[in-house]
Amino acid sequence: MTTEFRHTTISPERIVRVREAAFRIRQNALVEAEVQGQGYIGQALGFSDVLAALYADQLNLDPTDPEWEGRDRCLLSIGHYALAIYAALVEAKFFPQEELKTYATDGSRFPMSAMSTYTPGVEISGGSLGHGLPIANGMAMGLKRKNSTATVYNLLSDGELGEGSTWEAAAVAAHHELSNIIAIVDFNDQQADGKSTTMLSMEPITEKWESFGWETRRCDGNDVEAVLANLIELRELEAPRPRVLIVNTRLGKGVDFLEKREKLHFMRVAEEEWSLAQKQLHNSFADESAETDELREKERSTTEDGGRA
Amino acid sequence: MSVKSEHGTAIGSAGVSTEKKLVSGAMSVDLAKEGQRAVQAPLGQALLTAADRDDRIVGLSADLAKYTDLHVFRDAFPDRFYQIGMAEQALLGAAAGLAMEGFVPFASTYSVFATRRAYDWLALDIAEPNLNVNMVCALPGLTTGYGPSHQATEDIAILRGLPNLTIVDPCDATDIMQAVPQLIAHDGPTYTRILRGRVPQVLDEYGYEFELGKAKLIRDGADVLIISSGLMTENALEAAKVLQQDGVDVAVLHSPTLKPFDSEMVLKEVARDRLILTAENHTVIGGLFDSVAHELALEGVTKQVTPIGLPDEFLDAGALPTLYDRYGLSVAKIVETVRGRM
Ligand SMILES: Cc1ncc(C[n+]2csc(CCOP(=O)(O)OP(=O)(O)O)c2C)c(N)n1
Numbered sequence: 001m002t003t004e005f006r007h008t009t010i011s012p013e014r015i016v017r018v019r020e021a022a023f024r025i026r027q028n029a030l031v032e033a034e035v036q037g038q039g040y041i042g043q044a045l046g047f048s049d050v051l052a053a054l055y056a057d058q059l060n061l062d063p064t065d066p067e068w069e070g071r072d073r074c075l076l077s078i079g080h081y082a083l084a085i086y087a088a089l090v091e092a093k094f095f096p097q098e099e100l101k102t103y104a105t106d107g108s109r110f111p112m113s114a115m116s117t118y119t120p121g122v123e124i125s126g127g128s129l130g131h132g133l134p135i136a137n138g139m140a141m142g143l144k145r146k147n148s149t150a151t152v153y154n155l156l157s158d159g160e161l162g163e164g165s166t167w168e169a170a171a172v173a174a175h176h177e178l179s180n181i182i183a184i185v186d187f188n189d190q191q192a193d194g195k196s197t198t199m200l201s202m203e204p205i206t207e208k209w210e211s212f213g214w215e216t217r218r219c220d221g222n223d224v225e226a227v228l229a230n231l232i233e234l235r236e237l238e239a240p241r242p243r244v245l246i247v248n249t250r251l252g253k254g255v256d257f258l259e260k261r262e263k264l265h266f267m268r269v270a271e272e273e274w275s276l277a278q279k280q281l282h283n284s285f286a287d288e289s290a291e292t293d294e295l296r297e298k299e300r301s302t303t304e305d306g307g308r309a
Numbered sequence: 310m311s312v313k314s315e316h317g318t319a320i321g322s323a324g325v326s327t328e329k330k331l332v333s334g335a336m337s338v339d340l341a342k343e344g345q346r347a348v349q350a351p352l353g354q355a356l357l358t359a360a361d362r363d364d365r366i367v368g369l370s371a372d373l374a375k376y377t378d379l380h381v382f383r384d385a386f387p388d389r390f391y392q393i394g395m396a397e398q399a400l401l402g403a404a405a406g407l408a409m410e411g412f413v414p415f416a417s418t419y420s421v422f423a424t425r426r427a428y429d430w431l432a433l434d435i436a437e438p439n440l441n442v443n444m445v446c447a448l449p450g451l452t453t454g455y456g457p458s459h460q461a462t463e464d465i466a467i468l469r470g471l472p473n474l475t476i477v478d479p480c481d482a483t484d485i486m487q488a489v490p491q492l493i494a495h496d497g498p499t500y501t502r503i504l505r506g507r508v509p510q511v512l513d514e515y516g517y518e519f520e521l522g523k524a525k526l527i528r529d530g531a532d533v534l535i536i537s538s539g540l541m542t543e544n545a546l547e548a549a550k551v552l553q554q555d556g557v558d559v560a561v562l563h564s565p566t567l568k569p570f571d572s573e574m575v576l577k578e579v580a581r582d583r584l585i586l587t588a589e590n591h592t593v594i595g596g597l598f599d600s601v602a603h604e605l606a607l608e609g610v611t612k613q614v615t616p617i618g619l620p621d622e623f624l625d626a627g628a629l630p631t632l633y634d635r636y637g638l639s640v641a642k643i644v645e646t647v648r649g650r651m
């Protein structure tokens with residue numbers, strides 16, 4: 001599953017650190033979703049590996065100063081992924097752990113849809129889809145004018161590829177050589193009315209972005225190493241082009257019964273299922289960790305053997 | 310980027326309380342209360358009946374069939390349904406094209422997206438050529454606690470200035486089901502603020518019948534006149550029952566068609582000497598209140614009218630019952646407002 005990368009070698013420690021962050025983001029998301037008993041939980045679980053790569057590795061942020069001028073701007077165009085972003089912001093120490101339980105309650109800083117007016121660390125008010133990329137363009141222009149080295153990330157969904165505004169902005173970014181933009185498209189093959197590919201297919205997605213003049217990559221969005229390697233490469237690349245990473249993710253990733261359940265945009269989880277969800281999440285993380293240990297062991301012994309030969 | 314002061318800005322100053330707070334509901338909560346008479350998916354049902362008899366009828370949605378009750382039509386007539394994907398401009402453009410070819414399209418999305426995102430298509434491709442396109446849009450006014458992105462607080466204000474367009478704000482399942490055949494028969498564009506899921510059935514009890522373009526007196530009363538539309542008619546009727554117990558006699562005039570507005574009926578009812586209020590699930594700017602004020606001004610009628618409606622603000626996110634109270638739309642708040650004016 002590991003892709004070959006020209007410029008990057010990532011240490012196993014770094015990958016493990018991001019995987020652990022992804023695990024905690026998933027735990028956080030379950031804690032939030034339980035408050036409401038339902039919600040965009042499938043998306044949050046599916047996208048946690050990407051969020052971990054961003055919030056535990058790639059983004060330059062200061063949790064004590066969310067509006068720090070030098071920060072990377074990470075725009076959540078997909079406002080309905082709110083519980084995922086709060087889970088990541090808690091992991092990045094923007095908020096105390098206990099605040100997760102206020103999710104979607106009256107007066108909370110964590111409303112159901114992510115809005116910059118409510119939540120420090122949330123850059124834009126999403127909810128109406130297709131707004132992120134146009135705003136990212138303006139921010140990227142502004143940052144270039146200020147000679148800032150910050151990068152603008154825009155997180156969008158396969159559903160948002162239906163909106164004309166996404167493609168208008170894609171053309172603008174390429175024309176103006178906004179190389180300080182990295183867009184990430186969560187291809188989870190899900191939209192409100194059903195499976196994206198059968199409902200209204202936008203494939204071939206990679207070729208579409210390429211033909212718009214974007215530096216384009218696609219990988220398994222639940223493979224932390226591949227996501228990290230691609231993000232590092234896209235950031236370091238010397239090219240006068242905006243960049244996009246399309247990630248294929250699995251709805252409900254990490255919670256077995258949610259991965260197997262009928263795929264839905266809005267998932268309901270029964271009261272007694274939440275503890276099972278946390279348990280299955282633990283188990284799948286334990287399995288994944290055992291695999292990592294094994295791999296690392298193998299790696300060590302082969303390099304040792306190689307050294308002797 | 311400024312953060313709303315009441316939500317706090319400082320990190321770690323959450324002030325997390327342990328008291329149980331109300332939670333924002335799902336995106337599309339059922340409006341019918343438990344035990345209330347209700348109809349499941351009234352729009353979908355009425356469309357099935359109509360489509361059985363009239364094969365000009367087609368359906369389209371922008372990734373929201375399931376959330377606008379158009380999935381009922383989609384499932385029964387899959388080859389007469391077009392999934393447009395999440396592309397509201399393309400949705401209304403395609404609806405216009407279908408109407409130009411002689412079909413009668415029902416196009417669905419949420420109210421905010423039809424009016425804000427796709428307005429230019431609605432105006433120039435549908436309203437200007439006066440096409441028989443029926444836009445059926447969910448989440449009107451304040452019907453979700455999701456925040457401004459989904460709260461169509463100003464959809465009527467946006468649309469009232471459009472020539473040719475008929476605007477309908479139904480109260481309940483009776484209104485919606487009786488409106489559908491009239492929307493089809495009306496040879497011009499219509500925009501209906503639909504209620505979806507389990508929708509209360511209220512007005513049939515009063516011997517009411519929906520008539521496009523007509524306001525109807527649902528109940529008479531000697532002291533107060535509430536002119537209302539949409540789900541506020543149900544709340545006004547409930548408030549009237551409460552006030553009755555205090556000996557306050559409240560009339561409720563339901564005006565589900567906001568354009569063309571039934572000025573004749575409104576002026577006739579306003580002429581009687583009563584306290585006058587309007588009640589709408591919409592900002593007090595550019596909706597029912599303004600429609601009434603407009604007619605009074607044109608006629609030279611000088612009477613005070615008190616608006617009950619949403620404030621000129623972006624609304625908070627939160628639980629619906631909290632928000633209905635906060636913004637004065639709940640039955641209790643209507644009662645309070647009427648008493649305050651007596
Ligand atoms: C402009 C706009 N149109 C429609 C909606 C309603 N809506 C919310 S999420 C969604 C599905 C969009 O696809 P995607 O983000 O891929 O869905 P998910 O993967 O979360 O199921 C829709 C249509 C919206 N929020 N904004």
Ligand SMILES: [Mg+2]
Nearest residue numbers: 157158159190
């Ligand atoms: Mg999706």
